[in-house]
Structures are given as C-alpha cells and as structure tokens.
Amino acid sequence: MMLKYGLVAAVAIFFFAFAPFARASVGVAYFYSDNCLMCEEIEPFVQQLQNMSFVELEKFKVSFMPLNPTANDSIFKNLSYLYDSPHDVPIFFVANEWFYFGNRSSVEEEKEKLLQTLYELSNYSIPPPVVEGKTVYPKPVCILIFYNSSRGEDVSDVENLLEKEIKFVRVDKLDVATKINRSIMKKVGANYTPVAIIGEEHYNLSLYNASFIVEKAKKYEKIGVEFPPTYEERKICALLFYSPTCPSCIEFKRELDALAKLYPLEIKTYDTHVKENYDLLLDYYAKYNVTKPHASNLFIGNKYFYSITQMDEIEKEVKRWVGIGLDCPTADKTTPEEFLKRYTVLAVAFLGLVDGINPCAFATLIFFIAYLERVKRREAVLPIGLSFSLAIYICYFFIGVGLLELLYVVESISSTLGRYIYGTVGIAAVILGIFSFYDFILIKKGESKVILQLPTFLKRKRGRILKKFTEDRKLLLLSLFAFGAGFVMSAIELACTGQILFVFLAAMRSANPPKALVIKYLLIYDFMFIVPLLIILSLFYVGYSSKALADRHKKTYGYTKLIIGAVLMVMGIYMVYRVFI
Structure with a gap:
C-alpha cells in the first residue's frame, strides 16, 4: 500500500513540475518600428503577451527604408501580402489571423480579439508565422x-x-x-x-x-488543416523567369507564392540576370512563339503568362491540373543570336536610325561637307567622309560601352539604387520627349531657337575644329584629321545626340539580357546611327550641294523633332512602368 501511494505521489510531483513545459505553445509574430507612437503605447500589452506561459512571441523591427530594406522588411512585406493585411505597424500575426493596432479607436477591441484567439488556440501547438526567415502561415x-x-x-x-x-x-x-x-x-x-x-x-x-x-x-479556419497523409498530391510545375530587381516582377512572384499555398503548384524560379537562365528563357520564347520579351515570364503546360493582371487566368489554368498533375514544360535550344535575328534586331535598328537623324549629327556632316566645298576638295569627300563616319561609329560605341558599364557598376553597388536610376532616366526621357514636341511646335511657328540643341559655345567650337582640320593638306593626312575630328565631334555632340542612346541602354539593362547580347545590340544601334551620315555623304558625292542638303535638312527639321519626341516618350513611359508599376 505504501509503495502504491509513493508511486502516485511521484507521478503527481512529476506532472506539476513538468506540465508547464509540456503545454502546447502558440507562436506570435509582432512587427513594430522605431518612431512609432502606437508601438510605444502598446508595449505594456506586448509584455503581457510575453508573460503568458503558452505564448511564444517573436518581435520583428522594420525600417520602412525603400532604398535599403532589411531582412525583416522583406519578411513583413511578404506576410502583409499573403495575409492581405495592412502594411503598417504595430501588427500581430497568429496562425491564419492578423491584428492591426494602427487605429487608435479600435485598439482595445483588437486586444480582446487577439487574447480570445490566443486562448482558443492554447490547446494546439501553433508554430510562429515565420520560422528561420521563411513564412509558415497562413495555412489553408x-x-x-x-x-x-x-x-x-x-x-x-x-x-x-x-x-x-x-x-x-x-x-x-x-x-x-x-x-x-x-x-x-x-x-x-x-x-x-x-x-x-x-x-x-x-x-x-x-x-x-x-x-x-x-x-x-x-472549425479549422484559424489554423488550417492538411490533406489526409495518404493523399499523394500531384505537383503542378510552373517555370518563372524574372528579374529580382524589378518591382513588378517581385509583386508577380508574391502573387504566385500565395497561389502555391492554395494549390500543389511547384514554381521553379530563374533569375534572368544569369546568362544561362536568360538563354534558357530564349528557348521557351521560341517554343511558345513569344515575340515580345517581358520582365516576368511564367510557363504552365502550354500556356504563357507575363503579368500580375493575369492572375485570374493563371489560377484557372492551375485548377485545371489539380488532381491530375503537370510536368515542367520543356523547350528546344535557341541561341541568343537566333532570338536577336528573329525578334529584336529591327527594334534596335529603328532606335539607332532615329538617333541618327538627330539634327545635331546631320548639321555636323553638312557643315563638314560645306568646308570641303569651300576648299575645292570634292575628290576628298568620299574617303574623308567615310573616315569621319567611322570615327563617329567607333567613338559612339565606346561611349555606349562606358555608359553601360556605369549602369552595371551602379546596380552592383545597390540593385535598389539601380532601379531608381532607371526610373529617373525614364522620367527624364518623358520630359525630353515633351521638350522635343515643344520644339516641333516652335519650328512650325517659324521660331529659330529651340530648347533641345547644341549650346552656342559648342557650335562655335565645332566650327573652329572643322575649319582647322580641312585646311589644304594631303588626302591621307586629311583623312586622318577627319578621323580625329569625328572622335572630337562625337564627344562634343553627346549632349545633343546622347538623349536616345542613354535611354536605350538603360531600357536594355532594365530588361536584364546578358551583357554580350547588349553589346551586340549596341553594335547594330551604332551602325544605324551613322547610316543617315552615309546617305548624305553619298548624295553629295553624286552631285548634291551642301546648300541643297542644308535646305532639305531645314524642311525636315521639325518632323525629326517629332519622331525623336515620340520615341523618347514611348521608351520613357516603358521604363517608368517597368520600375514603378
């Protein structure tokens, strides 16, 4: 009998000693920030929660710094999206529920609701919504x-x-x-x-x-419930190619991650900054007959999606395969060069040609030919003109490579900073486009002074350089001087001709193709840039005078401004959309 009572007493002592540690726990994620008045006011309530024996509360301080987000900022943004909750503090996440304390009038009500939920869940073992930086909740x-x-x-x-x-x-x-x-x-x-x-x-x-x-x-809405353990889900494979520095791409991925919590959707992601991934994307473009590249690219079965606005269609497609399963789509090998020839070369060539009809570039060549006319050196026009054009091509290419490297360096320092630079360039392009339209109106009114043109002091410098280089010299020497003049002219005129070039490079970079592919685009762009110069040179060589060419240039001057303005506006709006929307 004594042994029996002794065993009972031992069990009782063990239970009361260790029961608090065996009790189920409820994980809570609390997000707050410095300089948050309401966060300070509810701190006693936070401490009350921390003192509850079955509550495991983890605090996450966020900064809301868009240019330098912390890991907690990223976690908070993901949770806000998944829960469809306010992206503001103070806020608590518990299982499938969230409680926002930002409205002073409802603070006491939120406290009661949170406490009631915690007591309801106290008999369950509820992990925190975030475990080792990964979201565990919400669970369906x-x-x-x-x-x-x-x-x-x-x-x-x-x-x-x-x-x-x-x-x-x-x-x-x-x-x-x-x-x-x-x-x-x-x-x-x-x-x-x-x-x-x-x-x-x-x-x-x-x-x-x-x-x-x-x-x-x-009954399970607050905590979620799994399928029966014997149910082997058939995965639905989707391939996502995207840029992690593109805001709209990140939002698109968040939507897909939320969808993957509701369906057996297995999303394989590919960063298009990586050359191998970009090459693979080109393979899928070829298979799915995609003729217009996008920053976000989703492939499911035989369907292609590219925008967050298509989420309803994407969910409908995913639901088609529930219970059936779907393997990852495959693609045939396509090289970047093949894709370039098929889809992009015409667009790049068009932009280079538009930049080439820039009035600054035209004016320089006509000015140059006029000097050759004056010194009676018509036989020198072709070799000197070709030398001059070649120099502009080479110099413009090096300028483009330099600007491209600058964009890569900026992005390597901070992808967020790079994103805002692309956005700023896009806004600047829109503004320049508006100025070009305004110049068109001024020209139509007969005004001689326009906004976007080479400054007067650079025009004078250009004239002095050309006069110096076209003095009576031997043909070979004159050609060498023309080559040098082309380099100098390209640098001087960059302020006028660089409007489209820089916007073009920034737009290309924001689309994240491999660097080698951008260089190929740049070579094509620069060749088309000098095509108008070569045409003018040919016309002069077959008999047109510099005066006739200049008169023709004056007649088309306004329309050139109109075309450049339209191109700048379209590219600028495209870049702003890619970065900020």
Missing part, C-alpha cells in the same frame, strides 16, 4: 472531394461556397470516373461518392448540403 484548410461525373454527380456548389466563405481554403476535386483517381480514393480510405474529406472526417455529400460542409471547415 485543405479539403479533398471525390465525385463521379459518369453518374452525373456535381460538387461545384460545395466548392464555390467553400472558396467564398473560408478565408484560406484549398479544394482538390477528383473525378473517380478516371482509374487513377479511383486508386487515390482507395488509398485515402473513401468508399463512396460524392464525399468531402476534412482532416480525418468524411462527409457524404448526398446527405449533407454545402452549408453544412462549410460549417465543418470553419
């Missing part, structure tokens, strides 16, 4: 429904009501008219249809209506 209520279409069974009313009434829900609907789904049904222990399985419970949909099923699912 996973519901498995089997039906037989060959018997005319329809469970869409149940599915629709569940998706409407349950905040985080995932419904896998399997038609047992197919042999493979009958095998799955047998594995999970269901032996009749139509049936809904929630947790370990089976509900005959012939006996229970949709509202009853929703009521049963509601």
Whole structure:
C-alpha cells in the first residue's frame, strides 16, 4: 500500500513540475518600428503577451527604408501580402489571423480579439508565422472531394461556397470516373461518392448540403488543416523567369507564392540576370512563339503568362491540373543570336536610325561637307567622309560601352539604387520627349531657337575644329584629321545626340539580357546611327550641294523633332512602368 501511494505521489510531483513545459505553445509574430507612437503605447500589452506561459512571441523591427530594406522588411512585406493585411505597424500575426493596432479607436477591441484567439488556440501547438526567415502561415484548410461525373454527380456548389466563405481554403476535386483517381480514393480510405474529406472526417455529400460542409471547415479556419497523409498530391510545375530587381516582377512572384499555398503548384524560379537562365528563357520564347520579351515570364503546360493582371487566368489554368498533375514544360535550344535575328534586331535598328537623324549629327556632316566645298576638295569627300563616319561609329560605341558599364557598376553597388536610376532616366526621357514636341511646335511657328540643341559655345567650337582640320593638306593626312575630328565631334555632340542612346541602354539593362547580347545590340544601334551620315555623304558625292542638303535638312527639321519626341516618350513611359508599376 505504501509503495502504491509513493508511486502516485511521484507521478503527481512529476506532472506539476513538468506540465508547464509540456503545454502546447502558440507562436506570435509582432512587427513594430522605431518612431512609432502606437508601438510605444502598446508595449505594456506586448509584455503581457510575453508573460503568458503558452505564448511564444517573436518581435520583428522594420525600417520602412525603400532604398535599403532589411531582412525583416522583406519578411513583413511578404506576410502583409499573403495575409492581405495592412502594411503598417504595430501588427500581430497568429496562425491564419492578423491584428492591426494602427487605429487608435479600435485598439482595445483588437486586444480582446487577439487574447480570445490566443486562448482558443492554447490547446494546439501553433508554430510562429515565420520560422528561420521563411513564412509558415497562413495555412489553408485543405479539403479533398471525390465525385463521379459518369453518374452525373456535381460538387461545384460545395466548392464555390467553400472558396467564398473560408478565408484560406484549398479544394482538390477528383473525378473517380478516371482509374487513377479511383486508386487515390482507395488509398485515402473513401468508399463512396460524392464525399468531402476534412482532416480525418468524411462527409457524404448526398446527405449533407454545402452549408453544412462549410460549417465543418470553419472549425479549422484559424489554423488550417492538411490533406489526409495518404493523399499523394500531384505537383503542378510552373517555370518563372524574372528579374529580382524589378518591382513588378517581385509583386508577380508574391502573387504566385500565395497561389502555391492554395494549390500543389511547384514554381521553379530563374533569375534572368544569369546568362544561362536568360538563354534558357530564349528557348521557351521560341517554343511558345513569344515575340515580345517581358520582365516576368511564367510557363504552365502550354500556356504563357507575363503579368500580375493575369492572375485570374493563371489560377484557372492551375485548377485545371489539380488532381491530375503537370510536368515542367520543356523547350528546344535557341541561341541568343537566333532570338536577336528573329525578334529584336529591327527594334534596335529603328532606335539607332532615329538617333541618327538627330539634327545635331546631320548639321555636323553638312557643315563638314560645306568646308570641303569651300576648299575645292570634292575628290576628298568620299574617303574623308567615310573616315569621319567611322570615327563617329567607333567613338559612339565606346561611349555606349562606358555608359553601360556605369549602369552595371551602379546596380552592383545597390540593385535598389539601380532601379531608381532607371526610373529617373525614364522620367527624364518623358520630359525630353515633351521638350522635343515643344520644339516641333516652335519650328512650325517659324521660331529659330529651340530648347533641345547644341549650346552656342559648342557650335562655335565645332566650327573652329572643322575649319582647322580641312585646311589644304594631303588626302591621307586629311583623312586622318577627319578621323580625329569625328572622335572630337562625337564627344562634343553627346549632349545633343546622347538623349536616345542613354535611354536605350538603360531600357536594355532594365530588361536584364546578358551583357554580350547588349553589346551586340549596341553594335547594330551604332551602325544605324551613322547610316543617315552615309546617305548624305553619298548624295553629295553624286552631285548634291551642301546648300541643297542644308535646305532639305531645314524642311525636315521639325518632323525629326517629332519622331525623336515620340520615341523618347514611348521608351520613357516603358521604363517608368517597368520600375514603378
């Protein structure tokens, strides 16, 4: 008897000593920031939560610094998106619930709701919403429904009501008219249809209506529930090619990650900054007949998506494959050169040509030819003009490479800073486009002075240099001097001709192709830039006078401004959209 009482006493002592440690815990993530008045005011409440024996509260301080976000800022942004909660502090996340304390009028109400939720969940073991930097919650209520279409069974009313009434829900609907789904049904222990399985419970949909099923699912709404362990989900593979420095791409990825919490969607991501990944993207472009590159690219089955605005279509496509599964799409090998020839070369050539008809470049060559006319050296026009044009091509290429390297350096220092520089360039391009339109109006009114032109002191310097280089010298020497003059002229005129070049390079860089591909674009661009110079040179060589060319130049001057303005506006709006929207 004494031994019996001794054992009972030992068990009692053990229970009271270790029961507090064995009790289930509820994880809470609390986000706050410095200089947050409400955060300071609710600090006693935060300490109260920390003192609750079953609560594990982790604090995350955020900075809200867009140019230098912390790891906590990124976590908070993801959680805000997944929970569809305010992106503001102070806020608490518990299981599938969030509680925002930013509205002073509702603080006491939020406290009561949070405490009530914690006590409701105190009998469960609820991990924190964030574990080692990864989001664990929200978790969906996973519901498995089997039906037989060959018997005319329809469970869409149940599915629709569940998706409407349950905040985080995932419904896998399997038609047992197919042999493979009958095998799955047998594995999970269901032996009749139509049936809904929630947790370990089976509900005959012939006996229970949709509202009853929703009521049963509601019990799990705050914590979520997994599918039966014997249910082997068939993954739906999707390939996402995107730029991690592109805001719209990041938002697109967040939407897809949220979708992956509701469906067995396996998203394989590829950073298009990496050359191998970009080359692979070109392969998929070729297979899916994509003629216009995008910053975000999603491939599911035989479908291609590229925008956050297509999320409804994407979800519809994913739901098609639930219970069936879908392998990753494959693609045939396509080289960047092939893609360049097929889709991009015309656009790049057009931009180079538009830059080449810039009035500054035209004026320089006509000015140059006029000097040759004056010194009676018509036989020297062709070699000297070609030498001059070649120098401009080479110099402009080196200038382009230098600007490109500058963009790479800036982005290597801070991808966020690089993003804002691209946005600034886009805004500047829009402004320059407006100025070009205004110049067009001034020219049509007969005004001689326009906004976008070479400064007067540089025009005079250009004239002195050309006069110096076209003095009576031997042809070879004159050609060498012309080559040097071309280099000097390119540098002087960059203030006027560089408007489109810099915008072009920034736009190319923001699209994230490999550097080698951008260099190829630049070579094509620069060749087209000198094509108008070569045409003018040819016209003069076959008999046109510099005066006739100058008169023609004056007549088309306004329309040139109009074309340049349109191109700058389109490219500027494109860049601003890519960066900020």
